[in-house]
Amino acid sequence: MHTRPRSRSGRNSTGSAQLVGFGLGGLLLTVLAPRTAIALTAAGFLCSALLLRFGTRARPARAAGAATAVGSGSGTGSARTSPLAGFRAVLGDRRLRALTLLFWLPPVFTIAPEALLAPYADAVGAGTAALGVMMCALPVGTIAGELWAGSFLGPETRSRLVAPLAAAGLLPLLVYAVRPGVPVVLAALLAVGLAQAHTLGLDRWYVDAVPEELRGRAMTLLGTGLMAFQGVGMALAGLAAEFAPAHLVVVGAAVLGTAVVLLLLAGLRSATRGSGPRNETGPTAK
Template sequence: MATVNQATSPTAGGYRAVFRVREFRAVFAAHLLSVLGIVVAEIALTVLVFRTTGSPLMSALTFALGFLPYALGGTLLAGIADRRPARRVLVGCDLVCAACAASMVLPGTPVAGLLALRCAMAFVAPLFQGTRNASLADILGPGDAFVLGRSLMRMVAQSAQLIGFGLGGLLLTVLAPRAAIALTAAGFLCSALLLRFGTRARPARAGAGADRTSPLAGLRAVLGDRRLRVLTLLFWLPPVFVIAPEALLVPYADGIGAGTAALGVMMCALPVGTIAGELWAGSALGPRTRSRLVAPLAAAGMLPLLVYAVRPGVVTVLAALLLAGLAHAYTLGLDQWYVDAVPDELRGRAMTLLSTGLMTLQGVGMALAGLAAEFLPVHGVVTGAAVLGTAVVLLLLAELRSANRREGGPKDETGPTAK
């Protein structure tokens, strides 16, 4: 059984109570450094590759390579998250990324080498994220403090998309691309030091020989349980549809005659709504209320996007995207359901696969939205995504209710009981 940090057992105090835990402060600071480092590296590397090759395709491929190895790395490496001590895994992943970034800085590194190093960083990313998320339950306990800690990590990732690209662009006005990438390497080294000296050594959750027979053993263990499978799909599938308006914002804005300033504001609307929704749910609501809101918020989350059916203007689109983002507050309650449903010895693999599927399927959703927009009007694609996404969520909630009743969980939609 995971060790619970007694300092976090009371749920009063919200986010401030979580920050009172010394180990969490170290993990949070390390997360902030690594996320900003990755965003800056993506921009700088894209610029570097374009300046070297003069090819828009190679420049775009640099961004794509941040996603492509993700599924492979998450599937093949998931078992390590439980078979090795968490601190050792986290520090090792940071050092790998620091070494890759440092190698990118070398003047003689060819473009193929730069892309291979980017792939290597993306390959270990899901292992790092899954191990870190699983270790939060050891540091904060598996209760409400864990939910708030996960929420803070998500908000940092969302904020990095808003702040990091601007910061990266600003850095590139005063630094060469390789110098900016050197800052990324330094950030990963600082993250490794924070995790090594700011967190406590804990033993691996599973035996060293557990699930070594197949890299897919963790995937089978997670998806083989009916209730855990439905909860995983509730994380994975809604973003496939919610990503559609973001993926198609540029052609939609062009179609309604919106300028670049309006496009920039619209691109910020969904992440801003998401951050605001999480802050509201984490600060103003208790665990029981958040649990009760999972089903209604998840079911209604994509309904604001139906306004796309009338091809609305900028203000209406902003409102719809903000509302869709606010509904993302349901993930706090869903986090609690998930950690309650996952056995301790499987937590690292489950969290690694969870983040792997989430990242991979968002990429799939963007590609599918773009493909559909080749044949259908953009506003029709977004409307269709909202309809299909809502239907999928309703089916998953019905399946979850059925699984809860069959496996002894509660008979309403307040979530599964702990195993």
């Protein structure tokens, strides 16, 4: 599962931590009951919350200065008046709204194969070891794709890859239609992870489009919404699997997700054309 936009090193650290977590979780399950392992996980979250609450210093927010409207004709008001004003400032601007939705909505569909890996593995007769390997495939692909894009591609190339990689990112999941075995599923999940390299260019578009005085609120809103939509995606995948086989749910997620991404890219292109110039690396702030 992915979190808010951040630096390449931050992404890779998070992905690496996720892989370590999968490994430690597997080790725990060899000596503990699943219920006990989940209880320990909950206790870990509680300790993290307490550490954040009592182990960090309160830092006042940076003053935003005068009231600032984002985009021409957006009517969004000041970024400093209230959280609701910041929310309106981001989602009230067509270009920022399109960029935000490009972060929020695709994970609703990308999370489906991860959410349904356990029932799918059971349906194809894969064991727990194969399940663990499949759970690692998508994050491994994500780390590899971002390392490749961040280390070997320049900003302009990363920007040009945003649209094609985002549009094709879910298509490997269509192989689920034939209920493939573990090797093919691994390859498909790795490919989906590799396509996440497009988020490096998308990050740049977003940062360039958000005015500096609004950036803190915008990034907080982006990260909060992303985590919320990932949870929604997992819940919807589980609900759909109550009425259809897991492999068909994944195929449906791939088809719907691709359609959503194409619509969002078209909306972003229209908003960029109508609200300001575009440079070689994508949408730019006015």
